[in-house]
Amino acid sequence: MISSLRGMNDILSEDYERFTYFINTATKIAQKYGFHFIETPLLEETALFKRSVGESSDIVGKEMYQFVDKGENDVCLRPEGTAGVVRAFVQKKLDKAGGIHRYFYHGAMFRYERPQKGRLRQFHQFGVESFGVDSVYEDATMIMMVADILSACGIGYRLQLNSLGDSNCMPQYRDNLVSFIDSVEDQICEDCLRRKNTNPIRVLDCKNSTCQSLYVKAPKLINQLCGDCQEDFEKLKSLLDKNSIAYEIDTNLVRGLDYYSKTAFEFVSDDIGSQSAIAGGGRYDRLVEFLDGRPTPAVGFAMGIERLMELIKMPEVEREGYYIGAMDDEAVDMVLQLTQKKRKTDKVTCDYKAKNLKNHLKAADKANARFCCVIGENEMKSSTVWVKDLQEKTEYSLLFEEF
Ligand code: HAM
Numbered sequence: 001m002i003s004s005l006r007g008m009n010d011i012l013s014e015d016y017e018r019f020t021y022f023i024n025t026a027t028k029i030a031q032k033y034g035f036h037f038i039e040t041p042l043l044e045e046t047a048l049f050k051r052s053v054g055e056s057s058d059i060v061g062k063e064m065y066q067f068v069d070k071g072e073n074d075v076c077l078r079p080e081g082t083a084g085v086v087r088a089f090v091q092k093k094l095d096k097a098g099g100i101h102r103y104f105y106h107g108a109m110f111r112y113e114r115p116q117k118g119r120l121r122q123f124h125q126f127g128v129e130s131f132g133v134d135s136v137y138e139d140a141t142m143i144m145m146v147a148d149i150l151s152a153c154g155i156g157y158r159l160q161l162n163s164l165g166d167s168n169c170m171p172q173y174r175d176n177l178v179s180f181i182d183s184v185e186d187q188i189c190e191d192c193l194r195r196k197n198t199n200p201i202r203v204l205d206c207k208n209s210t211c212q213s214l215y216v217k218a219p220k221l222i223n224q225l226c227g228d229c230q231e232d233f234e235k236l237k238s239l240l241d242k243n244s245i246a247y248e249i250d251t252n253l254v255r256g257l258d259y260y261s262k263t264a265f266e267f268v269s270d271d272i273g274s275q276s277a278i279a280g281g282g283r284y285d286r287l288v289e290f291l292d293g294r295p296t297p298a299v300g301f302a303m304g305i306e307r308l309m310e311l312i313k314m315p316e317v318e319r320e321g322y323y324i325g326a327m328d329d330e331a332v333d334m335v336l337q338l339t340q341k342k343r344k345t346d347k348v349t350c351d352y353k354a355k356n357l358k359n360h361l362k363a364a365d366k367a368n369a370r371f372c373c374v375i376g377e378n379e380m381k382s383s384t385v386w387v388k389d390l391q392e393k394t395e396y397s398l399l400f401e402e403f
Contacts, residue, residue, distance in 0.1 A: 007113070007121030009306070018312050019124075022305055023106050026126045026149045030104040033145050035128050038103040040084035042110075046074045051290055052083040054258025056198030063111040077110035080257065081127045081302055082284070083291075089131055090293035100132040106305070118275030118307050127281075127302035131288070134297035136232045139263040139283055140239035142301050146267055146279045147245055149303065154313030157267045157278065159245065162222065162253035163233040164201070164282070166261045169226035174200055176219045184214045204252040220251045229262055236263060259284040263299065272307055279303040319391050321347030323364035326354045327376030334375050338385065338403060364390060373403070 004010060011019050027037075046066050053059050065077040078084055085103055094101050106126040113119050128145065130138055143159065150157050165173060181188065181196045181203060188203070188211050195202040204215055225233060240247055247265075255264050264282035272278075281301025288296040324339050326332045332352055339350040349367040351360070357374060364372035372388045379386055384397040 005121065007115035007119075009120065009122070015309060018309050018314060019305060021314060022153060022308060022312055023126060025152050026106070026303070027104070029145060029149050029152060030128055033102070033128075033141065035102040035104040035130075038085055038088065038105050038129075039107070040078075040081070040088050040105065042078055042108060043075050044078055044084055044087065046076045048083050048087055048291070049076060049079060052086065052257075052259055052287055053080065054199065056195065056202065057256055057258055059111060059256060063113055065110045065112060079111045080109055081105050081107070081125055082129060082257075082259070082287070082300060085127075085129045085300075086287050086291050086293070086298070089129075089296075090288060090291050094131070095288055095293035095296050098132070100130070102128070102130045104128040116275065117273050118304075120306055124305040125302040126305060127300060129298060129300035131296050131298045133299070134285075136236045136263070137239065139232075139236055139299050140243070142281060142299055143240065143245060143265055144243060146281075146301055146303065150267065150278075153308065153311070155269065155278070155308060155311045156271070157269055159240075159247040160250040160253050160266045160268060161236075161240075161247045162250055162264045163225055163229055163262055164254065164260050164264050165221050165225055165229050166285070169221070169224055169229055170261070173219065173221045173224045176224070177201060177203075180218050187214055199258060201254050205254045205256070215252070222249065222251050232262055255280060255282060259287040259290070261285050265301070267303075269307070269311060271311060275307060277304070278307050278311075317368060319368055319370040321349070321369050322371045322373055323360070323367050323369035324348060324350040324373045324375075324385075325360040325363065326351070327357060327360070327374050328380065329354050330377065331375040331380050334380065334400070338373070338375075338400065342403075361388065364388075 049060055049064065055061065059079045064079060067075065069075050085105065089095060089101065107124060108122050109125050110122050112121055115121060177200050178196060181200060189206065189208045192203045192206050192211050204218065206212065253264055253266060260282040262283040266277050267279040268276040269278050279301055283299040285297045288298060322342055324335050326335045332354065335350055335352065339348050342348045349369060351363060360374050361372050370389065370391050372390055373385045375385055383400050385400065385403045386397050388395045
């Protein structure tokens, strides 16, 4: 038997209903916020992710599904959605057009991670990207949109917030941090030694407990923000307070992608185990420029749909449509005829195998149909259908032409 690859799941039946319910709910909310759908390819040039997500990140360094295609192009399956959207934005010259452009997307992402509960190699994100708004009001709006989507799905969360500074304050902080790392260099892990040279702030995110205990004493960027970043961060907090969005400041929140500056945030759930981040995002004002576009402020987020699946509270589904079945082989033709007629206006499930009434009622219930309709020998003689309304619990017969 051939099975699916490790960390790559099928989505069907009840899971699929949850999956589409989430996407439909999130889509409606994103549209209310004025965002438009964008679809970008699953496969992109590897250079796109190297330049955006960053060579020092684990995603690019270790987790890419990268290969050379038949035309000798170095390509990879997208590990995230932001880079592709920015590439499309620049390619379509929307950066030159100016103004505000807001997009949402959903689809599969690929990261060659070690699979475990909540950590897949193919997973799905719902994300949004906003271009052209150089204001912390937009950052607050992003956070409120995630909160709205989660609330609409009945999902509780904790919001973690940090500021990653900008090109004014980050370099000075990085120097201070490197001096600190030098002072504990003989005690930190191999990964952190590498991070010190590639992207030192990434050490703050290290999962090694010895490193974590050492970094408690590390300088905090939040205490060294320049005036502009400090003002934005204070404003963001006050906007969230005014809109009753609770948050925790997490000075170690550096995010796993290199393109962020200023606002960085993560929504976590305490109900799904160790892979607890259900959404993450932030501001990335330099990325459009890094990808050869005109400098354009931008901010966005993405939510991990698989991690949300078990948390979504589905609304009560009402019984809908018809189930039609035959109790006699002679009635099967009529089942097909009536099914096709009814399908012009209603949802219909049917069975082409003759069965007894009890089995049809069971099948109608499983299909969540409102009406269980059966045709047996007697019904064929009288040209009628026997109908049971499974909601109102009533039974009656209808002539074929009335049905
Ligand atoms: P990210 O934090 O890497 O951000 O991913 C966003 C969400 O995707 C995570 O919070 C998590 O729920 C889910 N996720 C990530 N990796 C996995 C995995 N291996 N298995 C299952 N779920 C996963 C981004 O991708 C950025 N592009 C977000 C963004 C958009 N920032 C600005 N705009």
